[in-house]
Amino acid sequence: MTHPRCLRVSKLTLGLVAALAAAPVFAQSTSAGVAGLVTSSAGQPVPNAEVTITHVESGTVSRAITDASGRYNARGLRVGGPYTITITASGAGNTTREGVYLNLDKVNQVDAALGGDLATLGTVQAIAGNYGSAIFSANKMGTGTNVTREEIESLPSINRNLQDYVRLDPRVAQTDKARNEISIAGQNPRYNAIRVDGISTNDAFGLESNSLPTPRQPFSMDVIDEISVDVANYDVAITGGTGGVINAVTKSGTNEFHGSVYGTYRENDWSGKNQNGIRPQLFDNEATYGLTLGGPVVKDKLFFFANYEKYKGKGVFTGASGYGPTGSGASNIVGVSQAQVDEIVDISRNVYGFDPGTLALPALDSESEEKGIKIDWNISDKHRASFRYGKSEQETANLNGFSATALSLNSYHYTRNFELETYTAQLFSDWTEKFSTEAKVSYRDYSAVRDAASQLPAVGVRIGNNFVNFGTEQSTQANALRTETWNAFFAANLYLDDHTLKFGGDYEDNDIFNLFAQRVFGSYNFNSIADYRNNRPASYRYSQSTSGNIDDIAAQWGMKNVGLFLQDTWAVNSNLTLTFGVRYDEPMVKNKPQYNAAASTTFDVRNDETIDGNGLLQPRFGFNYTFDADRPTQLRGGVGLFQGAAASVWLSNPYSNTGLAYTDYNFSSVNLVNSNGIAFTPDINNQPRGNGTLNGATQSVDFVDKDLGQPAVWKANLAFDTELRGTV
Numbered sequence: 001m002t003h004p005r006c007l008r009v010s011k012l013t014l015g016l017v018a019a020l021a022a023a024p025v026f027a028q029s030t031s032a033g034v035a036g037l038v039t040s041s042a043g044q045p046v047p048n049a050e051v052t053i054t055h056v057e058s059g060t061v062s063r064a065i066t067d068a069s070g071r072y073n074a075r076g077l078r079v080g081g082p083y084t085i086t087i088t089a090s091g092a093g094n095t096t097r098e099g100v101y102l103n104l105d106k107v108n109q110v111d112a113a114l115g116g117d118l119a120t121l122g123t124v125q126a127i128a129g130n131y132g133s134a135i136f137s138a139n140k141m142g143t144g145t146n147v148t149r150e151e152i153e154s155l156p157s158i159n160r161n162l163q164d165y166v167r168l169d170p171r172v173a174q175t176d177k178a179r180n181e182i183s184i185a186g187q188n189p190r191y192n193a194i195r196v197d198g199i200s201t202n203d204a205f206g207l208e209s210n211s212l213p214t215p216r217q218p219f220s221m222d223v224i225d226e227i228s229v230d231v232a233n234y235d236v237a238i239t240g241g242t243g244g245v246i247n248a249v250t251k252s253g254t255n256e257f258h259g260s261v262y263g264t265y266r267e268n269d270w271s272g273k274n275q276n277g278i279r280p281q282l283f284d285n286e287a288t289y290g291l292t293l294g295g296p297v298v299k300d301k302l303f304f305f306a307n308y309e310k311y312k313g314k315g316v317f318t319g320a321s322g323y324g325p326t327g328s329g330a331s332n333i334v335g336v337s338q339a340q341v342d343e344i345v346d347i348s349r350n351v352y353g354f355d356p357g358t359l360a361l362p363a364l365d366s367e368s369e370e371k372g373i374k375i376d377w378n379i380s381d382k383h384r385a386s387f388r389y390g391k392s393e394q395e396t397a398n399l400n401g402f403s404a405t406a407l408s409l410n411s412y413h414y415t416r417n418f419e420l421e422t423y424t425a426q427l428f429s430d431w432t433e434k435f436s437t438e439a440k441v442s443y444r445d446y447s448a449v450r451d452a453a454s455q456l457p458a459v460g461v462r463i464g465n466n467f468v469n470f471g472t473e474q475s476t477q478a479n480a481l482r483t484e485t486w487n488a489f490f491a492a493n494l495y496l497d498d499h500t501l502k503f504g505g506d507y508e509d510n511d512i513f514n515l516f517a518q519r520v521f522g523s524y525n526f527n528s529i530a531d532y533r534n535n536r537p538a539s540y541r542y543s544q545s546t547s548g549n550i551d552d553i554a555a556q557w558g559m560k561n562v563g564l565f566l567q568d569t570w571a572v573n574s575n576l577t578l579t580f581g582v583r584y585d586e587p588m589v590k591n592k593p594q595y596n597a598a599a600s601t602t603f604d605v606r607n608d609e610t611i612d613g614n615g616l617l618q619p620r621f622g623f624n625y626t627f628d629a630d631r632p633t634q635l636r637g638g639v640g641l642f643q644g645a646a647a648s649v650w651l652s653n654p655y656s657n658t659g660l661a662y663t664d665y666n667f668s669s670v671n672l673v674n675s676n677g678i679a680f681t682p683d684i685n686n687q688p689r690g691n692g693t694l695n696g697a698t699q700s701v702d703f704v705d706k707d708l709g710q711p712a713v714w715k716a717n718l719a720f721d722t723e724l725r726g727t728v
Contacts, residue, residue: 029438030079031428032077032104032106038072039111041113047068049072050089052086052087054083055077056081057254058252060378062074062076069498076437079103080102081101089114104146105230140624140634142231145166145229146229148226152226152227161180162221168229171231172229181209181210185232185244187713189209189243192211196224197424198487199422205481205647205648216368218370220290220307222262222290224249225251230244230246232716234622234638236581236582236620237504242711250388251294252294254295256296264289283314286315288311293307307370309369309371334404334406336466341409344356370391374389384429385427386424386425387426389423390422395418396418401413406467409470412454413473414450425441425442426438438491443484443487444485450479456470456682459471459523460525472521477517487508488506500569501566506563508560510648511590512556512648513555514649515551515555519543521687522542523542524539535679536673544663554656555652557589558590559588559589562585562586566581567580575625575627579638584618585643586613586616588612592608594608596660607654610651611704614709619641622640637719639714640716642714643711644712657702659700663699676688
């Protein structure tokens, strides 16, 4: 089978034989690499040949020397190209390779046979993906896909998000289109790891469905240079791979100024109808505009790339717009009249002295703003550094409280505000021709806060079998999240003839503040409009901080993770390549939940236990056997254990629910309400507690098994690849 993107290697009369192939991922990386074998015209290895690798557009130069077996390696190179690779050996001549393109997380292999004369091969692209030489490589063992900048620019994307492109890998499935939810190899979407320039950009806390920390993607696709998707990669530097690992790198500046100004606009009326002839009402309209600019600060030395993007969406929430009172003409009629709604509003204003709002829907608008700048510095031929800053701010309106039996007034609605700020610094170094390193440090500051439309108790008034809701929705009364995360990564490669040793480690330090306190303003239900007028609640719940400080209800805790890895890639012979490695991860919890002696004694389990110290050893193995055949043919596979990280929200509840931080007053019947003298008040600072006693007070206590481990999964694959020729 042939494809326009397939690599074709020509036989050259000057005696040059070259092959480009994508080799194994050196995971967590934001760079590319190149390696190869240099032989003489007689087929003997050429030692001490000088290999000069030049990134044409930036003048970045890296050098390597072939060892006794004729092999060379270079790491920490810019992604993309074009590159010119020149191989020079005394008495054997020169070889120049032009137009080489290197892929993210891959080591492209360039082998050469020197014939004693200058030989030049024309432009060749080594593009990883589903086609061409990326399939047929001695180091191809696991499964994954690379998406290049050319593919990103050529493929249509309505939503302009990462999910549209990673689905080029057939093992990536969109499990919920409306929520941009994707599953990789059938795993929970929250087990996916997403990194941009080495910074974790996935939803670490676990509240969003799209695997990202914000409803919209917090970075522009116009800044992404390349994407890699790892489904099963046996490189031990891989962490967080229980689902899939999506790694992206942003664009860099070059010796020429380049940029773009762009904009998109669409309306819901432009979308098609479904199989029932109905056009889904998803939004009114939305617009995106932005710009990018990159270029040199100092030619061949210092470069910048900056971007800005703004999004505005005017939406329609079908759950709200589709429901209305009798006589409203809404597509879904709730058994409540406009006169009854008006009566509730009148009672609220004239009896209790507050405004509950109306059924009029506010503008359901969403906005986001994203900006960033990247600096690349060619320190020398041996060292290259990169720095990037990015910030994303988003605001999304949410209308809730609507159903077939419920309407809500606009005091019941809220806005979600998100902010994500990131910093990263990277250093790529070739210390000798046999030793190279990659180091990375990053910081991420993230917050998600609900901004309520009112400061009131939550109120529901029953009308027959229906409800009218107003006030501050009970889960919005105290709802704020902030996380601060530091990451560090170090990997070293030591080249010893047929063996490449890789070793290093990574570190994560995550601090969490999660305030989720329901009903701290109070929550009331009334059985009728008359009961609401006469202040006769049917049920009442109220949560109060024990200390009087609402922040003391929050889960305030932190966790670190330390990972260490060691790996040997052994080129046994020209046909067989093996990779053996092991990785160890251990979580370290910074602080324990407040100890509750009464609850711990009752259940014979301590509530202050954590997963601290529950480490996991992860062995990994991969192989590739290339057959001697007239067409590319190989057998490849591997097996390995991969540990990820549980969504932090799953581990956060024992810190929120200690049974000591707050008291929950629950009067669930009319008799309890009446006997305790409960009377509705809109004053959130003066909610009733039941005759001044703890009558109706309850505690919630969550526990975590001390032997609980982070999620882990064994992965294995076995594949046979061969090239089909002809017109198939």
